[in-house]
Amino acid sequence: MNGASREALAAARERLDALTDSTSVDAAKLAEELAAVTALLDREVSLRRVLTDPAQAGEAKAELAARLLSGQVGGETADLVSGMVRSRWSQSRDLVDTLEELAATADLTAAQQAGALDDVEDELFRFGRIVASNPELRAALTNRSATASAKGELVRSLLGGKADGVTVRLIVRLVTRPRGRSLEAGLESLSKLAAARRDRMVAVVVSAVPLSDRQKQRLGAALASLYGRQMHLNLDVDPAVVGGISVRVGDEVIDGTIADRLEEAARRLAG
Structure with missing residues (x-):
């Protein structure tokens, strides 16, 4: 996303956080309703374009969304969506992408509240x-x-x-x-x-054998120090790596496997 859509996304995230911080809001139900609105606007392209038309007044778009959703979803969901269509969006699809993200985030918030994240x-x-x-x-x-x-x-x-x-x-x-x-x-x-x-990054770790608890703690601490954020380690075992570990954080790969070093040595010999 760029420009106006980035600002609208940030505002929508803040509104969702404010809603789910309230103990009276059922985050799982909110997720289900946001997912239903996502499906509706993904399917109804003309409606999506009307709700993101920069030539239309934000309040008029919010009133249209409220009328469409009245009786179909709860008040919290309707208010959240109405607030979103008041914002400006660079592309109509960005509104749907954001709704989908908010639905997933609401479900993940429900898991966090239940201690299951x-x-x-x-x-x-x-x-x-x-x-x-x-x-x-x-x-x-x-x-x-x-x-x-x-x-x-x-x-x-x-x-x-x-x-x-x-x-x-x-x-x-x-x-x-x-x-x-x-x-x-x-x-x-x-x-x-x-x-x-949890304000954490994800590191995908592949090792030849399962890591011990001590090794996982040391690796997590090292990566947190390197990236300046806490890390969630997704661990996988693959005997093909021969030894060592391979770590991927986003698009960056830190490869310390024996297999990788053998491949590098073979490339040098071939060259």
Whole structure:
């Protein structure tokens, strides 16, 4: 996002935080309703354009949104969406992207309030690894000819009773409404949002053998010192790395594996 949309996104995040800070607001219900509005505006392109038309007065757009949502969602959701359409947006799609982010953030807030945020972070990562290692499962979850309900039921059958309800809801929404993203990109985005709830970054760590608790603590402390923020470690074991560890933080890779050093030595010999 750029320009006006960045400012509108920041304002929407602040409004959501103010809402979910109140103990009287059901964050999970808010997430469900925001997701429903996201689906509506993603589907109704002409309506989305009207609600983000810079030529229209903000108050008029807010009143239109309030009328459309009256009786369909709770007052908190309607007020939040009305406030969002008062803002200026660089592109109409940015409004929908922001609504989708707020829905996920509200669900993650519900997990945080229940003390389950760490579990949700780990489950999102683990599900991504399962999908990466199972081409048939990935194909089923991304099959454009399959119905959304069928893909949702597949996720529920895989995770029901094994993962937190927030994890299930987030992944079901992702596979049933991908909105042009790959499954991997969507899961990574959710992981970043989960980490952001605690002002943490995500480090994907791959090692040849499981790390001990002491090693995890030392690695987390070292990365926190390096990046100036607390780190959530997503840990994976891959015997192919031979030894050492590989760490990815965002687009940056810190590779200290033996396999990597062997490949580098082979490249030098070949050169």
